Amino acid sequence: MQNQWLVAYTSPKTEKKIYGRLLELDIDAFLPLQKVTRQWSDRKKVVEVPLFPNYLFVKITQQERWKVLSQRGVIKFLSHGGVPCSVPENQVRAIKDLICEQEVEIYGSSSLCKGERVVIVKGPLMGFEGFLTEKKGKMRLVVRLSSISQSISIEICESHVEKIYG
Structure with missing residues (x-):
C-alpha cells in the first residue's frame, strides 16, 4: 500500500x-x-x-x-x-517551503484592500487562495488548508498575489 x-x-x-x-x-x-x-x-x-x-x-x-x-x-x-x-503531497510541500522562505510584508497598495480575496501567483503556495487581513497595521494573507481544517496567516509580497474578481 x-x-x-x-x-x-x-x-x-x-x-x-x-x-x-x-x-x-x-x-x-x-x-x-x-x-x-x-x-x-x-x-x-x-x-x-x-x-x-x-x-x-x-x-x-x-x-x-x-x-x-x-x-x-x-x-x-x-x-x-x-x-x-x-x-495532498503538494500541500505538505507548500507548508515546508513556506516555513523555509522568508517573505516580506505587503507594502501600501492602492490596488489591494483588507478583506479582498486573492490568489497566490508566485512562491511556495502558488495557486492557493486566501483573504487579506491586517495585524498590527501590516497586511497579511490568510490561507485555508481545507484538508486539515486549519488556516495560516502570512506576510507576503504584493507582487506574489492577484485579486480575484467575481
Whole structure:
C-alpha cells in the first residue's frame, strides 16, 4: 500500500517529543514550526512552536498506523466519517517551503484592500487562495488548508498575489 500524509492529533505541548520518537522509529514525520518571541518577566526569547498546535503530519501506510497511534500522547488521526483524512503531497510541500522562505510584508497598495480575496501567483503556495487581513497595521494573507481544517496567516509580497474578481 502507498504511503500517504495523515495528521495525528496529539495531547497539548507533546508534538516535539512525539516527533522525535517517530523519527527514531524511521517514520516519515513533519512538524511545522514557527519562531515566535515570548516575553518572560526578566527577558524575551525567540522560541519555536508548532504552526498547527496538536497536529503532526506523518507519511505512512495503513499498516503503519498502529506504530503512530501507540505512541504516548497521540490521541487519534484526523478523520472524516471514520476514515483518516489524507493531506495532498503538494500541500505538505507548500507548508515546508513556506516555513523555509522568508517573505516580506505587503507594502501600501492602492490596488489591494483588507478583506479582498486573492490568489497566490508566485512562491511556495502558488495557486492557493486566501483573504487579506491586517495585524498590527501590516497586511497579511490568510490561507485555508481545507484538508486539515486549519488556516495560516502570512506576510507576503504584493507582487506574489492577484485579486480575484467575481
